[in-house]
Ligand SMILES: CC(C)[C@H](C(=O)O)[C@@H](O)C(=O)O
C-alpha cells in the first residue's frame with residue numbers, strides 16, 4: 001500500500017530544511033519506499049495566501065496522510081496579528097487537535113560528536129538520552145473556559161488547566177510502553193502539592209503502574225524537575241508530563257544537548273498516524289541564508305519511518321548517514337566548533353544523501 | 357521603634373538552619389539592632405501539634421511582625437495526607453496569601469568562590485547575577501474554580517490560571533523598580549502565543565514600560581526562557597513572571613549556580629512587610645545530621661534587614677561575613693570541593709558569627 005506523506009514546509013527556515021527532507025524522501029523512494037509525497041501550506045505562509053493559518057485544504061490533506069512532515073511555523077511578520085486565532089501557531093495547534101495527535105515524543109540525546117556544544121560540563125551530559133513524552137491535545141493549551149473579560153471593573157485573563165482520567169491514562173500508557181522499550185524508568189512530572197489537576201494525574205499514573213511491573217515509576221514536582229535537568233540530567237530515562245510542563249521541560253532538555261538543531265520530534269494519535277517536526281523553531285533571523293541546520297528535519301524523516309511507516313531499517317540508514325556526516329566533521333553554523341568544516345544547509349543535505 | 361521578627365523554623369533541616377539564623381539575630385541585637393524575636397510553628401510540625409499547617413496563633417504572630425524568617429516546610433511524613441489542605445505546603449501558601457506577599461524576589465547569583473559548583477561551563481556562569489521577580493499570591497496557585505469532579509462519567513481535575521490587570525500591574529511595578537536599581541533590563545516571561553491570561557500579562561507590561569524609560573523591556577515565551585537559562589544565562593538581569601512559571605524558572609536559575617544552599621529569597625507585600633526564606637527546601641534526607649548549609653538562611657536575615665528593616669549597613673556586614681568565610685575555604689557538604697575544609701552546620705554558623 002502506498003503511504004501518503006504530507007510535507008508542510010511552513011515559515012522562516014522551514015522551506016529550506018523541508019527541501020532537504022524532500023530530497024531525502026526521494027532517495028527513500030528510489031531505495032524502494034512506497035510513498036507519495038504532497039505539499040501544503042500551514043502557519044504564516046498559509047495565512048498570507050488564504051487568510052487562515054490552517055486552511056481547510058491543508059487539514060483535508062493532513063487527514064488523508066499516513067504521516068506529516070512539518071518544518072516550522074511563525075515569525076515576527078505575524079506576531080502583531082490582533083486575532084490570536086490567525087497566528088501561525090494556531091495552524092500547528094489546529095493540526096495537533098484535529099488529528100488527535102496527543103502523544104508527543106521529544107528525545108533529547110547528545111551526539112557524541114557534538115559533546116562540546118553543550119553548556120553543561122561534558123561528564124554531566126556524555127551519553128545523555130532522555131525521552132520526554134508530552135501530552136499534546138489537552139491541558140491548559142485547550143482547556144475551556146478561557147479568555148479576557150471584564151470582572152469587577154477591570155479586565156482579567158484566564159485559562160483552564162484540565163485533564164480527564166482517560167486523557168491521562170492514554171498518555172500514561174504511551175509513556176509506560178516507551179519506558180519498557182528503553183531503560184525501564186519512568187518519571188512523571190506534576191505539581192501535585194499545589195494543583196488538583198495534577199493530583200489526579202499522579203493518581204492515574206500510580207493506578208497504571210502495576211500493569212507495567214518491569215517499569216520503575218517515580219514522581220517529581222515540576223520545579224524540582226527543572227532543577228534536576230540542570231543538575232544531573234542523566235538520572236532521567238523517560239519523562240511523562242502534561243502539555244504546558246512538557247513544553248517547558250522538553251525545551252530545557254533539548255538545550256542541554258547544545259544542539260537543538262539535531263533533534264526531531266513525533267506527535268502521534270491513536271491510530272499511529274503522526275506528525276514529525278524538528279524541536280527547533282522557525283528561526284526567522286537566519287531564514288533564507290542557506291545556513292540553517294537541516295539535520296533535525298532529516299532525522300524527523302527517520303522518526304516518521306520508524307513510528308508511522310514501520311520502516312525501521314530505512315530509518316536506521318538515515319540515522320547512520322547523519323552519524324557518518326558528523327564523523328566526517330561537517331557542521332552547520334549552529335553546531336560548528338574548532339577543527340570542523342562549516343557547511344551550508346544544502347551542502348549538509350548533499351552530504352547526508354551521499355552517505356545514505 | 358522595636359521591630360518584631362517572627363522565626364518559623366518549620367520542618368526537615370529548617371530547625372537546624374533557623375538555629376544559626378537565631379544566633380545571627382542575637383549578634384545583630386548586640387550590634388545595636390532594635391528587634392524582638394518570637395518563634396512559631398508552621399508546616400508539618402504545626403500539623404503534628406495543632407492539626408493545621410498554619411495555626412491561627414502563628415498567623416496572628418505573622419500579621420503582627422515586621423518580618424518573618426522561615427526555614428522550610430514539608431517532608432515524606434506528611435506527603436500521604438489525603439486532605440491537601442492539611443499538607444505542610446499549605447502553611448506556606450496560607451502565609452503568602454493571608455499576608456498578601458505578592459512580590460517574590462529570587463536572586464540567582466554565583467559566588468565567585470563557588471564557580472566550580474555549577475554544572476555549566478565556568479565561562480557561561482562567571483559573574484551570573486539574575487533577579488527573578490515572581491508573582492506569589494495569584495495565578496494558577498490560587499485561581500478558582502479548582503478541584504476534581506465527575507463529568508461525563510469520569511473524573512476530571514482542573515485549575516484556573518487567572519490574573520487581573522491590577523495584579524499584573526502591581527508585580528510589574530516591583531520588577532521595573534528592581535530593574536532600575538540594577539542593570540536596567542527587564543525580561544517578562546509569558547506564553548502569549550497560547551494563553552489568553554498571558555496576553556493580558558504582556559499587554560500590561562507594555563503599558564507600564566513608558567513610565568520606566570530607563571528600563572529596556574523585552575518579552576520571552578516560557579519555553580524559550582527555560583532554554584535560554586541553560587544556553588546563556590548571563591543575558592538576563594531582572595525576569596518577571598507569574599506564580600507557576602516563576603516557580604519553575606527560579607528553581608532552574610538557582611540550580612545554575614550549583615549552590616542553591618546559598619540563595620535567600622524575599623516575599624513582600626504592599627506595606628513592605630516581608631517573609632524571608634532560603635530557596636532550597638526542607639531536605640528531609642539530611643535532617644538532624646548537622647550537615648545542612650545554613651548560609652541561605654543567614655543570608656535571608658541580610659535580605660530581611662535590607663528590604664523590611666531598612667538596615668542596609670548591617671545587611672552588608674552579614675554578606676561580607678559570608679564572603680570572608682567562603683574566602684577562608686570553609687564549606688558545608690553541599691558546596692564542598694577539593695582543597696576546601698568541610699564543616700558542619702553549627703561550625704559554619706560559628707564562622708559567620710566570628711566574621712560578623
Ligand atoms: C509554537 C508553540 C505553540 C508550540 C507549543 O507551545 O506547543 C511550540 O513551542 C512547541 O513546543 O511545539
Ligand SMILES: CC(C)[C@H](C(=O)O)[C@@H](O)C(=O)O
Nearest residue numbers: 193194223430445448449603
Ligand atoms: C512548596 C511549594 C508549595 C512552593 C511553591 O510551589 O511555591 C515551593 O516550590 C516554592 O517555590 O516556594
